[in-house]
Amino acid sequence: MNNLGGASQLRVTNYNQILPIIEIYPCLQGEGSRRGHPCFAIRTTGCTHRCYFGEQGDWCDTWYSSIHAQKGKFSFYDIIQMIESSPNIKEIMFTGGAPTMHPAIINEIMHLAYQRNFFLTLETEGSHFIKTEHPIHLISLSPKFNNSIPKLGILTPKGKKVDQKFIDQHNKYRLNLYAMRQMIDYHQDYQLKPVCDGSHENIQEINSLIAELNIPRSKVYLMPAGRTRKEIIKAYPKIIELALKEGFKFTGRDHIIAFDDKIGV
Numbered sequence: 001m002n003n004l005g006g007a008s009q010l011r012v013t014n015y016n017q018i019l020p021i022i023e024i025y026p027c028l029q030g031e032g033s034r035r036g037h038p039c040f041a042i043r044t045t046g047c048t049h050r051c052y053f054g055e056q057g058d059w060c061d062t063w064y065s066s067i068h069a070q071k072g073k074f075s076f077y078d079i080i081q082m083i084e085s086s087p088n089i090k091e092i093m094f095t096g097g098a099p100t101m102h103p104a105i106i107n108e109i110m111h112l113a114y115q116r117n118f119f120l121t122l123e124t125e126g127s128h129f130i131k132t133e134h135p136i137h138l139i140s141l142s143p144k145f146n147n148s149i150p151k152l153g154i155l156t157p158k159g160k161k162v163d164q165k166f167i168d169q170h171n172k173y174r175l176n177l178y179a180m181r182q183m184i185d186y187h188q189d190y191q192l193k194p195v196c197d198g199s200h201e202n203i204q205e206i207n208s209l210i211a212e213l214n215i216p217r218s219k220v221y222l223m224p225a226g227r228t229r230k231e232i233i234k235a236y237p238k239i240i241e242l243a244l245k246e247g248f249k250f251t252g253r254d255h256i257i258a259f260d261d262k263i264g265v
Contacts, residue, residue, distance in 0.1 A: 012076050012108040019105055020045050020072040022065060023264050024079055026086050029093055030255035032140055032193050032221050034121055039091035040083060044105065045069045047098040048127045050170040052150040052162075053195060053225040061227040061256065063157045064263065065097035076108060083116070090116075095123040103130045110134045122187075127173035129182035139183045139190040144174050145205040147197045147225070177212055184213070193251060196222040198238040203246060221251040229260040 012019070023043035029035055047066030052059050064070050083089075094109055099122060106122065107130075113120040114134040121138040150162045150170055160166075184190045192215055194206050210220060222243045224235035232253055243250040259265040 010104040010107050011111075012104055015076040015080070018072050018075055020102055021074040021079075021105070022070045022072060024074050024082050025264055026082070026089055027093075027265060028254065029091070029121070030253055030258075031223060031251045032121075033191050034091065034093075034119075034138065035251060035254065037091050037119075038089045039093045039121070040079075040086070040089060041093050041095065042079060042109065044094075044096045044099045044102050045072060046101050047096060047125075048101065048169075048173040049098065049125055049144055049148070050150055050166055051144055051148040051195075052154070053147060053197065054151070058227045058231065059157050061261070062095075062097065067156050068158050068160075069097065076105075079109075080112070083112075091119045091121070093121045093123065098125060098127060100124050100128040100130050103132075106130055106136075107132045110136060113137075124183070125174075126180040126183065127176050129179040129186070131186055136187040137189060139187045140193055141180055141183070141190060142193045142195065142223075143180065143209060144170075145194065145202055145209075147199065147202050148174075148195065175209070177209070181213055184215075190219065192220045193223050194220070195225045196239050196242065197225055198235070198242055203242065206248075207246075217247045218249070220248040222246075222248050223251050223253065226253065226256060227261055229256055232256050 022045045025041055027041050029037045029039050045065045046069050050067050060066050092113055110132040119137050121140055122136050123140045126141045126143050150167055154162050196202055222239050224232055224239040226232035226235055240250050255265055
């Protein structure tokens with residue numbers, strides 16, 4: 001996965017080709033500073049990480065785009081059709097998996113957003129820097145801390161036993177501070193949206209990261225871990241109290257509260 005140095009060279013040229021995209025749908029943004037905004041969700045498949053949040057949150061809530069990554073289902077033409085079917089929506093949320101694995105698609109999406117005057121949010125774990133021809137409006141960084149590391153010997157959502165190779169893959173691109181700094185400096189705006197389990201260690205890691213990146217506390221949204229409505233609701237009080245104590249913002253996860261662990265919402 002190379003950085004996008006010559007952005008103009010990376011474009012989607014065949015709009016009918018099936019891309020590594022597994023979900024496209026209109027929704028309300030459920031997290032962060034754009035929470036409640038109508039948008040088009042576009043989810044890529046494939047991920048650099050294998051997140052497991054233990055008793056606080058179980059496996060990644062989109063494990064089907066990461067741990068057991070599905071094959072792509074949609075073309076760029078499908079995205080255009082979706083956008084034209086809902087003319088009142090003027091935002092796009094591009095997420096994954098790890099969407100920076102697919103710089104050409106992101107660059108093409110940003111061209112589309114620029115042409116149609118759409119606001120684009122890119123959700124990323126921060127593993128790689130990409131340089132689009134038109135800078136992205138909002139980079140939503142969700143860095144993965146020690147509370148995301150899978151435990152040796154546990155079973156994945158489809159029953160695969162976690163070995164050291166699996167853990168090493170998760171850690172390979174984790175906390176790439178240089179790439180995060182590049183993303184912050186190049187694109188238009190950013191927010192930091194870490195999954196917080198409420199532990200002292202986790203808060204220390206968050207504080208250390210924002211100090212190293214020189215990020216103001218007003219840019220940080222603590223987000224509770226959880227794959228189901230029950231897990232999220234249980235975590236809310238502790239994370240809200242921590243946000244108040246530490247001077248951070250709090251973000252809920254409205255899509256999980258509304259639809260539980262349903263996919264494609």
